Amino acid sequence: MTSFQDKAILAEHAIRGVLPPTPLQRNVHLSEAFGADIWLKREDLSPVRSYKLRGAFNAMRKVLAGDPGKADFVCASAGNHAQGVAYMCKYFQVKGTIFMPVTTPQQKIDKTRIFGGEHIEISLVGDYFDDTLRAAQAYCADIDGHFLSPFDDEDVIEGQATVAVEIEAQLGGMPDRIILPVGGGGLSAGVRSYVGDRCALTFVEPIGGACLLAALQAGGPVDLRKVDTFADGAAVGRIGVRTFDRLRDVSLVDMIQVSEDRLCITMLEMLNIEGVVLEPAGALAIDALKDLREQIAGKQVVCVASGGNFDFERLPEVKERAQRFAGLKKYFVLRMPQRPGALKEFLGILGPEDDISRFEYLKKSARNFGSVLIGLETKRAENFDALLSKLEAAGFTYTDITDDEILAQFLI
Known part of the structure; x- marks a missing residue:
């Protein structure tokens, strides 16, 4: 049986036909600030400005390899997953239907349409994502299409693991620690499954969307009573079943919950000092350095900057929240x-x-x-x-x- 590590390596080879490895850059400012060797895995510099394209690619290539006639893909998303799926529908020249909440900002709708072009249809349904998701799944069943989960899918998890494959190749080995944002768990489950015990891992959630912490405490996935959607790329109300299976033995010691307001300070610092535009979820791993100062001193650390889809109309809110927190x-x-x-x-x-x-x-x-x-x-x-x-x-x-x-x- 082919191991997960071998599958992730094969997926990384396959994805080279779509995009080159995202940059792994040593950050002098952060290294000096924290007394460590800090590197940033710049997923914000992918064609769709997030890592989500990886999982969409891997899942779609496997479906099409097994059944070339299966050309109808469906997803529900208001953000990065929608853009990744749209991009890959155009790449594979297949049809995709993307369901988005009626409340989705026009900027995100327009970007998704640009990536997918004539190969996608966008359907605006529901005021809340749960309504959108149900509509997408019902439609998918009606047309006998393939539903592309943003995280709770083995092929998606495998595709996200290519982030770790690239880190190892770019560094010539594993760092001492990789810091990962956690939303529904696709990226963290994939990286952990590939890395194993070859380096330390830290999992970072926004306080208002700490679904992995809730699942670990409950012994299984549970619905959060309330979700703060500010860090929308990681604000998930319930972690995936498949992703949790790969994360169920994560120690609470290796988890950090970050305040959305403190996150704003990191976003502004990265923008003003480094010229790096990050969405809230994309700044989670970097913000967590503040809680790891003693553990990472003198160590080589990679922070996964998971996304840069930031609408600058939100900048006044980010500044406001940062000032209030400080x-x-x-x-x-x-x-x-x-x-x-x-x-x-x-x-x-x-x-x-x-x-x-x-x-x-x-x-x-x-x-x-x-x-x-x-x-x-x-x-x-x-x-x-x-x-x-x-x-x-x-x-x-x-x-x-x-x-x-x-x-x-x-x-x-």
Whole structure:
């Protein structure tokens, strides 16, 4: 029987007809920052700016090799998987139907259409992905097509393992550690199955989509009660059955859950310092370095930058979340006296590094007072301690709503 490692190597040879190996680049900035030899596996530089093309290619080539007449492929995706499938439908000259939620941003729909051209049809169904998935599977059964899972498929897992095959070839051996993002588990299951115990592995999930952690704690795949879709490339509500079978004995010590807000700091640093555009999920492995400083000191480490499909319309949100996490931006509801000079008095309390980013009267709560929504930015987090002390000494009352999800949702 052919081993998984041999299958992954064969898949890596086959995929050379589609794309060259993605770059493996030593990053000087990160290496110096963490006292280690840090390399980035740049999956964001693939033709579709993510690794998803690998699994789609491998699954489709195997289906077509076994049944050349099986030319109807179906998938459900709002992001990278859709683009990978579309790209491979055009490559193999076969028909694909891609189901996407009605709420999918037009930019993603347009990119998917460009990659697939006349070989794909895009069907917008459902407000939520679960509705989209059910519609895609029902359609696939009706036409007797082949459903291409984004991760829960042995051929997809095998295709994603080609990332590790390339890393080994490019380094001339295995590094001390590979850090991987985890969504539905296709990439992590494939890399782990190929690597075995030849190097340490760290698996990184967004806190709002930690489906592998939930499955490990429950002893099997479970539905997350709530999913934060910010890191959409890894925000999966339930890990795959097949992927979990390959990950069920992962130690919790080898897992990290990353805050979506902290992730924004890493995205901005990579953009501003390195000129590297990463989507939230694509920055997970790099962000996890902050939690591994002691373990990786002096070691050779590869971070898989899994994707770079980032819509720059989201940049203000990324900056906002990064500033709030770093303590450089806060929002308050301020009780402002309705008397001449009150606003001037408040402005005089602000320090030289403080700036007003938002100022909005909400209502007058009494004849002599009014409520003001105010957003403040500063250059150093400790500046807020001095500012709030001055406010209290001056008799201003306030409520900090920065971390109040309900109020922030309506007011900010």
